[in-house]
Amino acid sequence: MATVSIREVAARAGVSVGTVSNVLNAPAKVSPLTLERVHEAIDALGYVRNDAARQLRAGTSRSIGFIVLDVSNPFFTDVARGAQHASSAAGFNVLLGTSDHDRAKENAYLDLFEEQRVQGVLFSPIHTDDELLDRLHRRGVPVVLVGNPTDDPRFASVSVDDTAGGEMAVAHLLEQGRRRITMIAGPAEIRQVAERTEGARRAVAAVPGATLEVVRTPSLTVLEGRSVGQELAARRGEDAPDAVFAANDLLAVGCLQALTLMGGTRQPGSIALVGYDDIDFASATVVPLSSIRQPKELLGRTAVELLLERVAAAPGTPATHHVFQPELVVRESSTKGV
Incomplete structure (x- = not known):
């Protein structure tokens, strides 16, 4: 997943790296006009603040984000358990969030996961035809839709008929x-x-x-x-x-x-x-x-396998879709x- 550096933001805005740092950490020190220029550069480049880099030298973490609709539902608990087992076997951790069918929470978790430079996102979205998925695709974030079948070649999916x-x-x-x-x-x-x-x-x-x-x-x-x-x-x-x-x-x-x-x-x-x-x-x-x-745990395990395939795949590779049969x-x- 390609990332945008703070230096690129500074160059586009025509300011120093220190000024961009102030915009992010101490905006009161920066004039309104400069704030506007830097934020325009951030939006144009799709820059995401890399909090994980403060602790990790690598540009990405060993984590996978997973947003479910309702973690209090035992179904999603079992799916998450399957995802955690598969992630652990591959040397990754799962960061779990529940949207509770709330779009604001979906956005907040996606922002958090991007800041943490997760390898990709497992996502049970409230809606599958919206700007959140377009945003993730534009920023190069691999996505697997969980429980939501799709024929969109940009996103892998696991679901049940x-x-x-x-x-x-x-x-x-x-x-x-x-x-x-x-x-x-x-x-x-x-x-x-x-x-x-x-x-x-x-x-x-x-x-x-x-x-x-x-x-x-x-x-x-x-x-x-x-x-x-x-x-x-x-x-x-x-x-x-x-x-x-x-x-x-x-x-x-x-x-x-x-x-x-x-x-x-x-x-x-x-x-x-x-x-x-x-x-x-x-x-x-x-x-x-x-x-x-x-097949709840199988859904979670398969979702992680597809996500890691997407991470390793060449750009433009069509995504895989698995549809399981119920019993x-x-x-x-x-x-x-x-």
């Missing part, structure tokens, strides 16, 4: 004789949620008489799943679903809690339930949870019901 996963989950519920399906789906702008919903629609469309109700939640958490589960448990007759597909296991666990603990006069076993991700405690819930399994794990929540 979430459309197939959503279709697989609902097809299983339909095979159990369920026909009134409710999907607890998080924000539609999350690509994984949109694709899982599309897969669910395909499965329902293939079975005459089957219906799909999509209930949106503002986030993919246990509390949101519990809230929807309480509302579903209160329904009666034809208004009540006979099956629920949750967009992730956290939503499914929350729904399961509501259905088992707050179900009122609802008939036990009347609702079949399937989650997504197969997180570690899916099998240990009060009714073991059926789920769509993703249905059947447990009591979908066969015996909740």
Whole structure:
């Protein structure tokens, strides 16, 4: 990854290296006009302050940046664990940040990683078609998109076929004789949620008489799943679903809690339930949870391998894209019901 030196900034701005240093460290000592000239040079050249160079003589560190959407979600914890194992084996460390679906946090972590001169960035972005990725490409930062498939030759990617996963989950519920399906789906702008919903629609469309109700939640958490589960448990007759597909296991666990603990006069076993991700405690819930399994640690390991390939590749080399297939794990929540 080519870097711009402080001397190049000074030359472009027509000032001394010391003046550029003052702009970065003591701007009060510099006139407004000079500040403007130096900042224009910094922006034009794409200069990034090299804090790591204060400790390392090399121009790059032995670190990889990784931005996930939500580190509290066990799915991302497992993906990060796989990335850390692969990085350690190659002599690197992983610097982990969570965006919490906040664009400002994404920007802040990218700035931090560039300052640390990371070898590259593993990135689960909120949006894949935005200026953040263009900015990283312009600055020569190798990027691997994690969980976001792309055909963009500039960025490698690792992902799971979430459309197939959503279709697989609902097809299983339909095979159990369920026909009134409710999907607890998080924000539609999350690509994984949109694709899982599309897969669910395909499965329902293939079975005459089957219906799909999509209930949106503002986030993919246990509390949101519990809230929807309480509302579903209160329904009666034809208004009540006979099956629920949750967009992730956290939503499914929350729904399961509501259905088992707050179900009122609802008939036990009347609702079949399937989650997504197969997180570690899916099998240990009060009714073991059926789920769509993703190869979580494999995603992390493969992402690091692709990133190191990108670091070593010649400029212009097309990126590699891996799409893994999900797997249905059947447990009591979908066969015996909740």
